[in-house]
Amino acid sequence: MIEYIKRDVAVIGAGAAGLFAAAETMKGGCSTIVIDREQRAGGILNQCIHNGFGLHCFKEELTGPEFAAKAFELARSADAEFRFGTTVRSIKRNDDGTFTLEMLSRAHGVTLLDCKAVIMAVGCRERNRGNLAVPGRRPAGVWTAGTAQKLLNIEGVIPGKSAVIVGSGDIGLIMARRMSWCGVKVQAVIEIMPRPSGLVRNIAQCLDDFNIPLHLSHQVVNIHGTEHVTGVDAAPLVDGKPDMENIKHFDCDTILFSVGLVPSNELMLPLGVEIDPNTGGAKVDSNGETNVPGIFVAGNALHVHDLVDFVAEEAAETAHAVVRKLNGTAPCPRYAANTRNNLRYVAPLKFASGEKIHFRFRPTITCEKAILTACDAGGNEIKRWTKMFVCPAEMIQIELDAPGSDITFNLEEVK
Numbered sequence: 268m269i270e271y272i273k274r275d276v277a278v279i280g281a282g283a284a285g286l287f288a289a290a291e292t293m294k295g296g297c298s299t300i301v302i303d304r305e306q307r308a309g310g311i312l313n314q315c316i317h318n319g320f321g322l323h324c325f326k327e328e329l330t331g332p333e334f335a336a337k338a339f340e341l342a343r344s345a346d347a348e349f350r351f352g353t354t355v356r357s358i359k360r361n362d363d364g365t366f367t368l369e370m371l372s373r374a375h376g377v378t379l380l381d382c383k384a385v386i387m388a389v390g391c392r393e394r395n396r397g398n399l400a401v402p403g404r405r406p407a408g409v410w411t412a413g414t415a416q417k418l419l420n421i422e423g424v425i426p427g428k429s430a431v432i433v434g435s436g437d438i439g440l441i442m443a444r445r446m447s448w449c450g451v452k453v454q455a456v457i458e459i460m461p462r463p464s465g466l467v468r469n470i471a472q473c474l475d476d477f478n479i480p481l482h483l484s485h486q487v488v489n490i491h492g493t494e495h496v497t498g499v500d501a502a503p504l505v506d507g508k509p510d511m512e513n514i515k516h517f518d519c520d521t522i523l524f525s526v527g528l529v530p531s532n533e534l535m536l537p538l539g540v541e542i543d544p545n546t547g548g549a550k551v552d553s554n555g556e557t558n559v560p561g562i563f564v565a566g567n568a569l570h571v572h573d574l575v576d577f578v579a580e581e582a583a584e585t586a587h588a589v590v591r592k593l594n595g596t597a598p599c600p601r602y603a604a605n606t607r608n609n610l611r612y613v614a615p616l617k618f619a620s621g622e623k624i625h626f627r628f629r630p631t632i633t634c635e636k637a638i639l640t641a642c643d644a645g646g647n648e649i650k651r652w653t654k655m656f657v658c659p660a661e662m663i664q665i666e667l668d669a670p671g672s673d674i675t676f677n678l679e680e681v682k
Contacts, residue, residue: 270376270378272381274381275298275384276297276299277300277366280387281310282566283575284565284567284568286579287579289301291590292589294345299347300347301342301347303353304354306352308339309338310335315416317330320575321333321334321337321575322576323579334575350370350375353370354372355369360559361381365382368380384589386563388564388565389531389534390568391567391568393529394529401487403490406494406495408495408520410426411523412436412439412524415521416445419442419449427451427496431519432455433456433499436464436525437466437469440456440470441469442523443473444473444474444476453479454519455480455501455515457482457501459485460483461483464659466661467658486504487499496521497520498519499517499519499522501515528571530548530570532547532549540557548564548570549568551564552615553598555584555588563588565585566579569581569614577627604617608679609679610678613627614628621671624666624668624669625665628662628665629663631659635681636653637657638651638654639651639665639677
């Protein structure tokens with residue numbers, strides 16, 4: 268039999284974004300169901316056993332599982348409903364503007380859920396070797412950093428004895444430290460860019476403290492091994508091309524790819540949700556709403572964040588907007604936010620005047636000091652902020668009382 272249920276809000280994903288969003292929509296009087304394909308709440312947090320979480324949201328330093336437990340309690344105590352072990356197969360937008368979700372689970376079989384709004388809190392996925400087209404065969408021992416993290420921290424299995432990490436993303440850096448603690452020899456971290464892509468603190472705590480070399484401006488040019496990985500070749504980049512005369516060889520039995528994260532948007536695309544090519548996530552306004560009315564996105568499904576605390580805060584803001592939308596009190600965003608120099612993107616892309624808006628940016632420069640300015644449509648400066656130590660690995664966040672005009676943001680290094 269097919270089960271039919273109705274709720275005001277469906278939250279897809281029970282990670283930090285989904286849990287904080289559900290807590291806020293329930294507090295706002297909207298019946299909310301949280302759907303996740305895993306068997307428990309927390310998402311990727313459950314395998315992040317290191318600390319450093321929760322300082323913004325809970326005012327204490329927590330591990331990933333501890334943060335997940337506290338976030339789950341927020342949503343549970345607000346009486347949010349949960350469906351674990353459940354996959355959302357499709358989302359249909361009905362003629363009256365509501366949505367029907369087709370859900371599959373072992374416990375309930377097929378469930379059709381009707382709701383007024385959907386919050387996409389589905390997180391992101393890792394880019395892998397296939398995205399980079401690295402030469403070589405397909406031997407065992409090649410992992411994404413997140414998969415290796417789950418293998419080690421959840422399954423209790425050490426992936427190898429000697430490793431090379433490709434890319435200096437934060438998960439890869441944290442795994443360099445984690446594997447070193449377990450006796451795995453981390454030979455090197457290979458980064459194609461001239462600067463690290465992870466947070467500065469992770470470079471210091473995960474590489475420098477363990478004397479793990481970081482090779483910047485290097486590209487992996489070959490993976491050795493037929494049945495299993497035996498080594499990796501990396502070449503320095505000269506004028507953007509690998510210098511094959513100066514190849515560095517590293518003997519190893521394990522390779523971890525930490526080459527970036529991509530927002531998960533597979534459920535949104537069939538609905539016609541517009542995607543921002545700069546983030547890989549949806550284009551949203553200051554309500555967190557996409558071009559498809561009633562579809563909202565928050566957290567890493569929107570753009571990849573640095574800290575889970577920022578994910579949670581953004582999701583709570585989006586949930587407040589959902590409540591206002593369903594109550595008929597949400598503002599109508601009509602003005603555009605644009606970027607000019609040294610900013611890869613801004614979120615949100617549209618906003619309503621008279622509202623206090625949180626804008627989030629990803630810079631493209633690294634410098635000790637920079638000035639961020641906001642100008643109206645006439646080129647008049649509205650406000651400026653001084654930012655210390657700017658780099659692409661760290662998101663910039665500001666709060667602005669939005670004017671009744673388009674805004675252009677600009678970032679300039681202070682020499």
